[in-house]
Amino acid sequence: MAGSNWGDYRVRKWTFWVVLSLGLVATLAMAELVLIERYGWRGLAAPALAWLALTCVAGWRWQRFRCPRCEHRFFRSSPPLLAMRARRCVHCMLTKD
Secondary structure: OOOOOOHHHHHHHHHHHHHHHHHHHHHHHHHHHHHHHHHOOOHHHHHHHHHHHHHHHHHHHHHEEEOOOOOOEOOOOOOOOHHHHEEOOOOOEEEOO
């Protein structure tokens, strides 16, 4: 993806954290207020699976960030979320800070 920059990185990072935290709260609130009362515990399954899928997509998108300098992927592809703690590009050693 051409045109990666640090603003794009911040958007991807915060999108992941917002989906992870607020998505879980919204999922549980919606299930508690509406779905569990109507469908029982099966009412939690659909929003929980949707939240899980959105979290995986946001994490995948964050991990696919390309380095602004060398245009290669900034992070290793494994282990999945742990690799995103890296402070430098795995190819050109450009630092995040």
